[in-house]
Amino acid sequence: MKLVVKQCVCLFMFSLLSEAVLAKEKVLVVGAGIVGASIGYHLSLEEVEVTIIDMQSPASHASLATFAWINASWAKQPQAYHALNQQSVGYWHELSKQIGVPVKWGGSLEWFESSDRQEKLGLQVAEQIDWGEAAEILPVVSAKMLEPNVTFMGADNVAYSANDGAVDPSQATKKLLSAAQTNGAKVIYPCKLNGIAKTLKGEIADTTCGPMPFDQIVLAVGAASKTIANIAKLNIPQRSTPGIIVVTEPTEPLLNRIIVAPGVHIHQRFDGRIVVGEQAGAPKTSAHNLRLKGRPNRYPSQVLAQDHAQRVLDLAVKYVPRLTNVKADEILIGWRPLPLDGHPVLGYSSEEPSVYIAVSHSGITLAPIIGRLVAKELIEKRPLEVLNAYRPNREFITVVRY
Numbered sequence: 001m002k003l004v005v006k007q008c009v010c011l012f013m014f015s016l017l018s019e020a021v022l023a024k025e026k027v028l029v030v031g032a033g034i035v036g037a038s039i040g041y042h043l044s045l046e047e048v049e050v051t052i053i054d055m056q057s058p059a060s061h062a063s064l065a066t067f068a069w070i071n072a073s074w075a076k077q078p079q080a081y082h083a084l085n086q087q088s089v090g091y092w093h094e095l096s097k098q099i100g101v102p103v104k105w106g107g108s109l110e111w112f113e114s115s116d117r118q119e120k121l122g123l124q125v126a127e128q129i130d131w132g133e134a135a136e137i138l139p140v141v142s143a144k145m146l147e148p149n150v151t152f153m154g155a156d157n158v159a160y161s162a163n164d165g166a167v168d169p170s171q172a173t174k175k176l177l178s179a180a181q182t183n184g185a186k187v188i189y190p191c192k193l194n195g196i197a198k199t200l201k202g203e204i205a206d207t208t209c210g211p212m213p214f215d216q217i218v219l220a221v222g223a224a225s226k227t228i229a230n231i232a233k234l235n236i237p238q239r240s241t242p243g244i245i246v247v248t249e250p251t252e253p254l255l256n257r258i259i260v261a262p263g264v265h266i267h268q269r270f271d272g273r274i275v276v277g278e279q280a281g282a283p284k285t286s287a288h289n290l291r292l293k294g295r296p297n298r299y300p301s302q303v304l305a306q307d308h309a310q311r312v313l314d315l316a317v318k319y320v321p322r323l324t325n326v327k328a329d330e331i332l333i334g335w336r337p338l339p340l341d342g343h344p345v346l347g348y349s350s351e352e353p354s355v356y357i358a359v360s361h362s363g364i365t366l367a368p369i370i371g372r373l374v375a376k377e378l379i380e381k382r383p384l385e386v387l388n389a390y391r392p393n394r395e396f397i398t399v400v401r402y
């Protein structure tokens with residue numbers, strides 16, 4: 001009898017022990033934009049139980065309404081941040097093969113209107129070369145040979161950055177998520193995180209799709225700084241600015257590279273659609289302020305949307321005249337996740353130790369490297385030196401680089 005009891009106790013202890021040993025760490029990633037998707041994908045490659053939720057749907061916010069230029073350009077300052085972008089551009093080559101998403105490589109061509117700014121661009125390109133970037137200044141005749149359909153209006157010289165590329169951001173986000181699902185991750189939407197609670201059994205996320213236990217939670221919620229303040233109990237100051245993105249109907253092959261013209265950015269996707277991003281931003285009139293207050297992703301009416309799209313397309317036609325009769329298909333307003341100093345915010349909250357924040361501008365460029373490094377920090381629970389400059393508790397100073 002004694003022996004049977006002893007055996008039972010042993011078995012019970014063994015099953016408790018093995019449960020503890022076998023129970024995988026539960027990581028809940030909140031936000032299925034490209035940053036959350038990449039973190040979720042990289043976690044799914046490890047022995048972790050990953051769930052990714054989104055209050056709307058994958059790539060429904062900044063990762064939809066983005067220009068999606070992959071670059072380590074002059075604006076990526078200082079050198080350490082530039083190097084992080086370079087690494088990510090390099091890693092895009094590998095990741096795009098892993099998840100089966102094509103990136104349109106071929107480089108970018110950039111120029112400005114004023115001679116002062118052009119002169120500065122020359123200096124910035126020289127710095128890029130020093131930092132190991134494949135950048136050079138081309139005379140317009142050479143640029144014209146690369147892009148015969150572009151009018152390099154107002155320029156004698158053009159900066160050529162051969163390593164740059166562009167991606168369909170929605171496709172890339174969805175591919176990352178489906179690769180994560182193949183590896184066993186759960187992707188749930190619409191599902192909004194409302195809060196977190198501490199219980200005797202551990203921490204629970206209060207979501208619109210039910211309670212979710214977690215060991216670590218990642219807030220990859222982009223420009224939703226109120227969510228970060230509520231959950232991470234930290235104020236990450238952002239100056240999220242809106243940008244208009246117009247995606248046209250498919251058209252004949254016109255562009256091979258990314259065109260960074262004065263006031264407007266243009267590239268053509270593999271499916272023939274042209275993507276145009278306006279650089280100026282909305283004028284600060286009271287009508288605009290009122291309309292933009294709720295951070296809409298679409299215009300309130302089709303007429304207004306078409307008016308704005310035409311204005312943006314007219315800008316593009318100045319530099320690519322063959323776009324004259326090309327029609328807008330999607331007209332989007334994107335809100336940049338933009339910490340005040342322009343750099344990513346990556347790290348645990350000092351107030352909520354199980355909450356990790358992952359917010360970044362240039363998130364299309366940086367998603368691969370952020371995904372890889374953040375997943376490593378979450379799994380190893382050891383800070384990586386390369387991310388130390390981007391911690392949430394740093395002092396934020398406003399820096400406007402564009």
Ligand SMILES: Cc1cc2nc3c(=O)[nH]c(=O)nc-3n(C[C@H](O)[C@H](O)[C@H](O)COP(=O)(O)OP(=O)(O)OC[C@H]3O[C@@H](n4cnc5c(N)ncnc54)[C@H](O)[C@@H]3O)c2cc1C
Pocket residue numbers: 030031032033034035036037053054055056057058059060061062063064065066067068069070071191192193194220221222223224227242243244245277334335336337358359360361362363364365366
């Ligand atoms: C106009 C514009 C042009 C840009 N151009 C470029 C460029 O050329 N190159 C480049 O590299 N970057 C560019 N960016 C920046 C880039 O698009 C972003 O950095 C990137 O998309 C951020 O991805 P994300 O996943 O962090 O955020 P998002 O894509 O915004 O995803 C955040 C997600 O979190 C979800 N969410 C929020 N709160 C909750 C909650 N409480 N519960 C559940 N889910 C929640 C949202 O629904 C959303 O889907 C541009 C951005 C804009 C707006």
